[in-house]
Amino acid sequence: MSKLPIVRIENLHKKYGDTEVLKGISLEVQEQEVVVIIGPSGTGKSTMLRCINLLTIPDEGRIWLEDQEITAPHTDVNKIRQRIGMVFQDFNLFNHLTALGNVTIGLTKVLGMNKKEAHEKGMWELERVGLADKADLYPAQLSGGQKQRVAIARALGMDPHVMLFDEPTSALDPELIGEVLTVMQKLAREGMTMLVVTHEMGFAREVSDRIIFMEHGVIVEQGPPDQLFYAPKHNRTREFLWKITELYGKDRDNAAPASG
Amino acid sequence: MDELIVFLQRVIPDFIEGTKITLQLTVVALALGAAIGLPAALARVYGGKWLKKIAVAYIELFRGTPLLVQLFVIYYGLPDVGITLSRFGAAYLALGLNSGAYQAEYFRGAIQAIGSGQMMAARAIGMSQIKAIRYIIMPQALRLALPAWSNEAIAMVKYTAIVFLIAVPDLMTKAKLIAGRYFNPIPVYITVAIIYIILVAIATVIMRTVERKLETPGLELETERH
Amino acid sequence: MDFLQQFGFLVYYLSQGLGVTLGVTAIALTTGLFFGTILGLMRVYGGPVLSRFAALYSLVIRGIPVIVVLFILFFVIAAFVNLSPFLAGALSLGIASSAYQSEIIRGAIMSVPPGQMMAARAIGMSRLKAILYVILPQAFRLAIPPWSNEAAIVLKDSSLVYVLGVPEILRRAQYVSARTHEPFIAYAAAALLYFALTFLTNRVLDAAERRFRLLM
Ligand SMILES: Nc1ncnc2c1ncn2[C@@H]1O[C@H](COP(=O)(O)OP(=O)(O)O)[C@@H](O)[C@H]1O
Numbered sequence: 001m002s003k004l005p006i007v008r009i010e011n012l013h014k015k016y017g018d019t020e021v022l023k024g025i026s027l028e029v030q031e032q033e034v035v036v037i038i039g040p041s042g043t044g045k046s047t048m049l050r051c052i053n054l055l056t057i058p059d060e061g062r063i064w065l066e067d068q069e070i071t072a073p074h075t076d077v078n079k080i081r082q083r084i085g086m087v088f089q090d091f092n093l094f095n096h097l098t099a100l101g102n103v104t105i106g107l108t109k110v111l112g113m114n115k116k117e118a119h120e121k122g123m124w125e126l127e128r129v130g131l132a133d134k135a136d137l138y139p140a141q142l143s144g145g146q147k148q149r150v151a152i153a154r155a156l157g158m159d160p161h162v163m164l165f166d167e168p169t170s171a172l173d174p175e176l177i178g179e180v181l182t183v184m185q186k187l188a189r190e191g192m193t194m195l196v197v198t199h200e201m202g203f204a205r206e207v208s209d210r211i212i213f214m215e216h217g218v219i220v221e222q223g224p225p226d227q228l229f230y231a232p233k234h235n236r237t238r239e240f241l242w243k244i245t246e247l248y249g250k251d252r253d254n255a256a257p258a259s260g
Numbered sequence: 261m262d263e264l265i266v267f268l269q270r271v272i273p274d275f276i277e278g279t280k281i282t283l284q285l286t287v288v289a290l291a292l293g294a295a296i297g298l299p300a301a302l303a304r305v306y307g308g309k310w311l312k313k314i315a316v317a318y319i320e321l322f323r324g325t326p327l328l329v330q331l332f333v334i335y336y337g338l339p340d341v342g343i344t345l346s347r348f349g350a351a352y353l354a355l356g357l358n359s360g361a362y363q364a365e366y367f368r369g370a371i372q373a374i375g376s377g378q379m380m381a382a383r384a385i386g387m388s389q390i391k392a393i394r395y396i397i398m399p400q401a402l403r404l405a406l407p408a409w410s411n412e413a414i415a416m417v418k419y420t421a422i423v424f425l426i427a428v429p430d431l432m433t434k435a436k437l438i439a440g441r442y443f444n445p446i447p448v449y450i451t452v453a454i455i456y457i458i459l460v461a462i463a464t465v466i467m468r469t470v471e472r473k474l475e476t477p478g479l480e481l482e483t484e485r486h
Numbered sequence: 487m488d489f490l491q492q493f494g495f496l497v498y499y500l501s502q503g504l505g506v507t508l509g510v511t512a513i514a515l516t517t518g519l520f521f522g523t524i525l526g527l528m529r530v531y532g533g534p535v536l537s538r539f540a541a542l543y544s545l546v547i548r549g550i551p552v553i554v555v556l557f558i559l560f561f562v563i564a565a566f567v568n569l570s571p572f573l574a575g576a577l578s579l580g581i582a583s584s585a586y587q588s589e590i591i592r593g594a595i596m597s598v599p600p601g602q603m604m605a606a607r608a609i610g611m612s613r614l615k616a617i618l619y620v621i622l623p624q625a626f627r628l629a630i631p632p633w634s635n636e637a638a639i640v641l642k643d644s645s646l647v648y649v650l651g652v653p654e655i656l657r658r659a660q661y662v663s664a665r666t667h668e669p670f671i672a673y674a675a676a677a678l679l680y681f682a683l684t685f686l687t688n689r690v691l692d693a694a695e696r697r698f699r700l701l702m
């Protein structure tokens with residue numbers, strides 16, 4: 001007996017001009033599952049994530065969010081996106097707003113919360129990512145790691161049912177990666193459903209329930225971390241994991257976690 | 261020296277009157293320019309094919325022709341096609357339309373300087389495009405455009421001077437009348453020049469103060485004159 | 487007059503003004519570039535006195551409407567030498583433009599990397615030679631985009647010599663309007679002619695910019 005998946009993707013296709021970026025992706029993500037997606041760059045990982053919240057419109061295939069088919073015509077995309085949190089590689093914090101403002105703008109302008117409620121909730125979300133003391137700083141005054149944690153708080157503020165992370169640590173200096181991964185790990189432990197594109201193999205092994213290896217627009221192989229790391233079925237998976245561990249170092253677990 | 265004092269005593273009331281008109285022209289033209297320029301910029305960036313074309317045509321036409329010619333088309337030309345405007349009406353319209361075209365470009369530059377990630381992030385938390393423009397893009401764009409807009413505001417004090425050619429009673433018109441009465445144009449125009457410098461200096465101080473007040477870390481952009 | 491005659495008259499008359507407009511613009515731009523370059527150099531390399539003078543000059547001129555500068559200089563010039571309104575107007579516009587151009591040149595000089603001067607001095611060039619052969623050639627290229635902008639401004643400002651009675655495009659349009667009693671057509675045609683001119687100027691200068699772009 002399996003429960004209703006949070007996200008279900010069926011035969012997803014996407015073309016840009018003549019290049020087919022996604023060539024039939026099918027995938028289910030269960031509640032509280034943490035799925036890590038790996039694969040060479042240009043493979044369509046970002047495109048797939050953006051299809052899930054319809055920032056990119058699929059050409060073919062269907063996507064369900066819980067019991068709703070979001071690829072059905074006349075879907076209210078703005079309603080859908082409120083249930084899906086997204087964290088970008090380059091943060092995309094709103095530059096004219098403070099850390100707190102970044103979290104509350106969606107609460108007031110999208111969810112229609114009043115200022116006081118939004119303020120409280122915003123502070124609580126910043127607390128969750130350990131940045132309550134930075135509430136009044138602007139993005140330009142934050143470090144990369146802090147920016148990404150604010151971006152996570154902004155997404156969490158909308159009470160999403162699932163969170164998408166698109167290489168959340170790739171733009172960070174190595175010493176700042178740990179604090180972001182720590183926050184993500186905490187989220188996973190709290191039971192958040194997460195889809196994470198990342199090359200942080202330490203995180204993948206420790207935190208994820210399943211790893212998906214994608215290449216050239218298709219899912220080559222997927223399975224529990226141990227299986228992919230120690231007994232991959234495909235040569236390409238093995239080669240890629242070799243390369244990636246070499247490139248990014250075996251473990252990031254030693255990287256300093258966020259203090260406080 | 262006495263002569264100078266007598267001269268000044270006689271002309272100061274006229275110059276004060278003219279200055280009031282000049283400032284009035286400046287403020288109205290800027291406001292009108294913003295009211296036209298902002299929608300024009302939005303149309304140029306976010307509009308559909310036709311809206312975009314109309315915005316581009318307006319902007320390029322008014323930036324590509326002299327203000328004086330625009331003033332003449334509006335004041336002398338439009339009555340010919342059935343639109344007759346007062347001197348002030350024509351002056352406001354010419355200055356406003358002209359400034360609107362430049363302001364549109366400053367706003368557009370600012371909007372386009374905001375990375376596409378901002379729009380994407382806004383849409384990702386469920387904002388509609390309109391809301392994203394209203395709450396995320398515009399606040400940043402206005403701040404980015406502020407230095408250019410300030411320069412426009414300061415320069416507008418000077419641009420108004422040409423309206424004397426349709427006899428709007430501004431500083432220049434007063435100067436011309438006084439020069440005619442006293443037969444010596446040079447000191448009169450130098451006095452007017454000094455008044456303009458003072459007005460421009462005051463406008464500069466005001467705008468720089470506003471800029472400092474509205475400063476947001478990480479939101480800055482460079483500017484040019486027109 | 488019938489329509490064709492009127493149209494022919496319009497085209498003939500305005501095209502006569504075209505040469506005058508281009509002449510005023512060319513003289514004003516060159517005058518402005520000459521003095522603007524000297525003032526720009528004074529700003530950067532002139533020592534405390536010269537650089538202050540150049541800064542003050544620029545500040546004062548840029549604080550006055552071009553039309554007022556034009557009036558003052560025209561009357562001052564007329565008091566000393568007997569120049570035609572065409573020349574007096576063009577030179578006055580050039581002097582007004584020199585203040586704006588001095589800012590452009592100064593900015594361009596300042597954006598030449600400091601290492602350039604150092605390297606030039608290191609191979610034994612004098613300061614003057616370094617400025618002439620290393621700094622200025624680079625600064626001029628960097629100055630092309632803002633200078634193009636200035637060129638379009640001066641082209642449009644050349645319409646101001648209308649007030650001195652110089653028969654440039656706008657003044658011609660006024661004649662035509664008086665003759666044909668069709669002010670809208672006359673002035674709109676003048677506007678279109680100016681538009682074509684600024685359009686062409688921008689294209690030519692864009693091409694120049696691409697041709698001489700400095701790769702750094
Ligand atoms: N908006 C777009 N327009 C055109 N091509 C795109 C666009 N987005 C992505 N692509 C192309 O699609 C391919 C997959 O991109 P992406 O999904 O970003 O891959 P990944 O995230 O795996 O690196 C790349 O070749 C990229 O150039």
Ligand SMILES: [Mg+2]
Nearest residue numbers: 045046047167
């Ligand atoms: Mg990607």
